[in-house]
Amino acid sequence: GHLADADIGDDDAKGDEDYTLTEEEVILQNAASESSEAEQALQQAALLLHMRDGMGSLARILKTIDNYKGCVQHLETCPSQVTGVQFDALVKVSMTRINLIQLIRSLRQSTAFAGVNLLTENNISSKTPWFPRHASDLDNCNHLMTKYEPELDMNHPGFADKDYRERRKQIAEIAFAYKYGDPIPSIAYTEIENGTWQRVFNTVLDLMPKHACREYKAAFEKLQAADIFVPHRIPQLEDVSSFLRKHTGFTLRPAAGLLTARDFLASLAFRVFQSTQYVRHNNSPFHTPEPDCIHELLGHIPLLADPSFAQFSQEIGLASLGASDSEIEKLSTVYWFTVEFGLCKENQQLKAYGAALLSSIGELLHALSDKPELRPFEPASTSVQPYQDQEYQPIYYVAETFEDAKDKFRRWVSTMSRPFEVRFNPHTERVEVLDSV
Ligand code: HBI
Numbered sequence: 001g002h003l004a005d006a007d008i009g010d011d012d013a014k015g016d017e018d019y020t021l022t023e024e025e026v027i028l029q030n031a032a033s034e035s036s037e038a039e040q041a042l043q044q045a046a047l048l049l050h051m052r053d054g055m056g057s058l059a060r061i062l063k064t065i066d067n068y069k070g071c072v073q074h075l076e077t078c079p080s081q082v083t084g085v086q087f088d089a090l091v092k093v094s095m096t097r098i099n100l101i102q103l104i105r106s107l108r109q110s111t112a113f114a115g116v117n118l119l120t121e122n123n124i125s126s127k128t129p130w131f132p133r134h135a136s137d138l139d140n141c142n143h144l145m146t147k148y149e150p151e152l153d154m155n156h157p158g159f160a161d162k163d164y165r166e167r168r169k170q171i172a173e174i175a176f177a178y179k180y181g182d183p184i185p186s187i188a189y190t191e192i193e194n195g196t197w198q199r200v201f202n203t204v205l206d207l208m209p210k211h212a213c214r215e216y217k218a219a220f221e222k223l224q225a226a227d228i229f230v231p232h233r234i235p236q237l238e239d240v241s242s243f244l245r246k247h248t249g250f251t252l253r254p255a256a257g258l259l260t261a262r263d264f265l266a267s268l269a270f271r272v273f274q275s276t277q278y279v280r281h282n283n284s285p286f287h288t289p290e291p292d293c294i295h296e297l298l299g300h301i302p303l304l305a306d307p308s309f310a311q312f313s314q315e316i317g318l319a320s321l322g323a324s325d326s327e328i329e330k331l332s333t334v335y336w337f338t339v340e341f342g343l344c345k346e347n348q349q350l351k352a353y354g355a356a357l358l359s360s361i362g363e364l365l366h367a368l369s370d371k372p373e374l375r376p377f378e379p380a381s382t383s384v385q386p387y388q389d390q391e392y393q394p395i396y397y398v399a400e401t402f403e404d405a406k407d408k409f410r411r412w413v414s415t416m417s418r419p420f421e422v423r424f425n426p427h428t429e430r431v432e433v434l435d436s437v
Pocket residue numbers: 255257258259260261264265274275276291332333335336
């Protein structure tokens with residue numbers, strides 16, 4: 001790799017040929033080659049090194065860890081009992097998976113060490129792959145999908161609009177720079193952006209009384225009463241985040257765009273919603289395939305303030321932690337047909353609770369017309385229904401109630417094959433992992 005130049009001195013390097021991987025490292029390497037997300041995610045590991053020489057070798061260890069952008073979290077040494085070894089050093093590091101592999105390889109090549117062992121730490125095993133354990137780990141869960149972007153997609157209304165693309169970049173920078181615990185920076189929205197919001201906001205006001213579910217309407221009123229939802233200006237995410245925290249403990253963090261399903265779902269496990277902060281192009285106020293802050297605010301926020309719905313959202317997130325790629329695909333399909341496009345019943349009448357329906361008048365009216373096919377929500381079949389994300393949906397799923405959807409979802413999730421259990425500790429914002437084997 002490109003870090004090879006920074007390796008410790010070659011003077012005493014052993015040849016590559018006598019280097020073999022231990023079982024732990026094979027697992028580590030397999031996991032890394034499976035997914036570049038896993039490669040780039042930070043994780044902890046413990047290394048046990050047998051130092052042939054005196055403490056001078058410590059400097060070499062630290063320098064090498066630094067070369068691979070690792071962070072030392074713990075270091076201890078003790079005199080060794082083994083002949084030919086003066087000291088043993090135990091080092092706990094935090095670094096990306098891919099750099100960890102390179103680090104071990106590099107240390108192994110030095111004759112200063114009689115042995116370099118990777119001790120199995122919490123995150124390194126085939127049984128529990130890396131996933132965020134604490135809300136602050138979500139700083140690593142911001143990988144974007146490149147789909148329908150103004151820079152790249154000719155069909156995007158912003159493709160030919162240089163100012164719009166510039167604005168998008170500027171707002172994306174805020175999300176890239178954001179770290180856990182930071183207040184979400186305010187955006188000075190332009191007149192055009194506030195105007196787009198106002199057009200959508202007013203149509204939602206018109207259609208909501210008849211077509212939105214009761215939980216949505218109740219929370220919407222609270223957002224109006226708190227002066228967060230007003231027609232003439234786009235709400236700031238920081239204000240919305242404090243509002244949600246008070247109601248359900250959900251908080252927001254800014255996202256630069258459409259995230260990978262794995263990263264997006266993982267945040268829900270911590271009651272964190274990754275929210276975009278840019279505004280759709282003013283040429284397409286009533287439907288856009290990509291999430292924007294109008295979609296997040298008018299679609300998602302009211303229901304995230306509802307305790308039962310918040311619980312459902314978190315459970316989808318918890319189910320996604322450490323799930324296989326095919327399970328992630330199923331979970332995101334369930335998410336798609338419930339949280340984004342769900343319909344439910346109220347006194348025999350069809351109501352919308354899906355965020356992408358509530359933020360798009362175009363699609364809301366389509367969903368409630370006689371054009372699409374409606375099916376009852378059943379996680380087993382819903383989770384494998386293919387869908388497209390550019391046009392209106394041809395199929396929608398109808399839940400009896402949130403409670404019923406949650407019940408069915410729980411029963412279905414329990415059939416998934418994860419060899420461990422997770423539970424969220426709200427006091428520490430940490431996910432605790434319970435091995436079941
Ligand atoms: N990313 N920022 C963002 N917002 C979403 O609503 C979103 C996402 N990534 C994936 C996704 N939604 C869903 O399509 C599911 O795959 C989870």
